[in-house]
Amino acid sequence: MISSDYVLELCNVFYSGQVEKGSCLQRMIGNIKTGVILKDVSMTVHSGEVLAVLGSKGSGKKALLDVISRRAQGPIRGQILLNNHPMSLCLFQQRCAYVTHKCDFISGLTVQQTLFYTPTKLSGYLKKSKVKQVMADLALSQVANKCVQVLTRSEYRRLMIGIQLIKDPVILLLDEPTWDLDPLNTYLIVSILSNAAKKYGTAIVLTMEKPRSDVFPFLERVLYLCLGDVVYTGGTRQMLEYFNAIGFPCPQLENPLMYYLCLSTVDRRSRERFVESNHQIAALVEKFKLEGGLFRKGSSILGPNHTMEHGLHGNKIPLLLGRPGSFVVGWTIYSRLLAATLSFKKSGLSQTFLRLVLLPLYFLLLWAFYREMKDWQQTYISRSGLVLNCLSATYFIGILNTVLMYPRYRTRYYQETQEGLYGGTLFLLTYNLVSLPFSFISTFAATAIIYPLIDGSFTVPLDYFYCSLILWACYIFTEQQTMAILMIVKDHLKAAIFSIYITALCITLSSGILRSMKGLQDWLYYATYATQTRYAAAFLNRKVFTHPMLSQVLPYNSQHNCSNTNFETSLLSGISNPYCRYANGQSFLTERYSRDPTDVIFSGILETDTNIGVTFAFALGMIVFNLFLYLIPLPSFIKAKFRE
Incomplete structure (x- = not known):
């Protein structure tokens, strides 16, 4: 049951940033290659929905998440709205969460400790209850006392998600949460995210490079990107109707998610295929701009009036709830x-x-x-x-x-x-x-x-x-x-x-x-x-x-003795004593620290x-x-x- 309706909207978003990885020197002097990464991207996702951003490598999937989370470095045009409020960095940090592709946990802690020592506004019994609930939702209860560095790849990914879910975000972004996982664990993670979206009323946006057919029922919305352009965005089931209407029906026994992903990917196997696929994708992008407005707003789980109500509720739902105090956060980190x-x-x-x-x-x-x-x-x-x-x-x-x-x-x-x-x-x-x-x-x-x-x-x-x-x-x-x-x-x-x-x-x-x-x-x-x-x-x-023991002239060894007379005589004559070099500890310090041979006090040093x-x-x-x-x-x- 969704208690509150949160709506994330992107309206005509353009983003320019670094398109190639530069060297350290190039970054320091600002001599890096930049270009337009996202071009006129619009999308909508509601509470309780899962939206998958699909595209090949370099299509702009991660850049889109960085733009929504306000982490992108570079000029951004367009609107990013949460319940009709502009998405600021402060708003995102307080009410949303981002599961990045890589996350380093502190070794030595267990799964339960890692979740419990995440800084949040909760504390005491409420936080312990929340930790147990999140572990149960993510199928981590059986490894609660397992050290984080011995987790499997799937358990590690689920713990990364749990770190963010424990903060009760209204929008959850995930960068490739199923990357390099086997089919069973891919299905497990996507199904867990779908259940969490409906249980907590969280809008989930995740990126995928190779979607499998068995995750299709868990995705309410989908966004296809190709080199920053939107090929399609809207309801997953309506996607079949749209592509069928424009002359690209999905063949039987084909994975529709993967089929239309291939349709939205530039073919680089030859120059002819490259040119042909580029023209086809450009035509698909223009086609969707002209005819995709109805599908862009469509959803498979919400009623037709749902998208019209969020504007009325936008001011009633509290967005900025404040952050935990510095003392609470400091005590959590110290613990x-x-x-x-x-x-x-x-x-x-x-x-x-x-x-x-x-x-x-x-x-x-x-x-x-x-x-x-x-x-x-x-x-x-x-x-x-x-x-x-x-x-x-x-x-x-x-x-x-x-x-x-x-x-x-x-x-x-x-x-x-x-x-x-x-x-x-x-x-x-x-x-x-x-x-x-x-x-x-x-x-x-x-x-x-x-x-x-x-x-x-x-x-x-x-x-x-x-x-x-x-x-x-x-x-x-x-x-x-x-x-x-x-x-x-x-x-x-x-x-x-x-x-x-x-x-x-x-x-x-x-x-x-x-x-x-x-x-x-x-x-x-x-x-x-x-x-x-x-x-x-x-x-x-x-x-x-x-030390008092070194205040006198010490013998050279057990066979040769150093008398004060012999030492002083050799010192005055300027002839080096073959056995004794230092009259006492003070003379040793004088040799090491004094720049003037006549200065034997050097008290300042x-x-x-x-x-x-x-x-x-x-x-x-x-x-x-x-x-x-x-x-x-x-x-x-x-x-x-x-x-x-």
């Missing part, structure tokens, strides 16, 4: 991220391992490798290597975790943002609320493993806390840096290489570990002040090399509070930068590669 991370499925366990275990595990290996450090002169190089490994591991594992986990959420965000549910800032806030606690626990656990090699004990808990904060800030910075790169780079491997290159460059030049600061040119030296690595490495180096504050300022600044970055409108061709 979904948390559920995917803490899932006991394979994907959830791998995420938990990456977020919580990987960094402590690597630090455990470092501890096993460095735990036998002796109090000899070589300990300066060993401890410097320990600092380098701790810093590099935190940075690079932050990059690794981000490129392995973030892209699945990013792609889903780009697909959902077209529906107007939320923006980039809300998405990043919820992602950070999930990610930051895990990285906090991971870095603090990893620091606890390695800290005895740095300090020798936990006698001063505050120092351990500061070391953990420094490493946490480094992890956050590279995580946010990689997220910023992944905003415009789809391939996670390329994004990882780029982020690693930047980080490795900063570690090499700014840490004072791989090369001394005094060897840098002036412009490079001052450029290091703009990197987080300089301050984080300075803090860790100061913590390690100002190694000042503890400054290094802690600036290191964290970089991390927080990168978070804020990303929040603003995701507010900037991106070119459509960048966003499109994440959605399709």
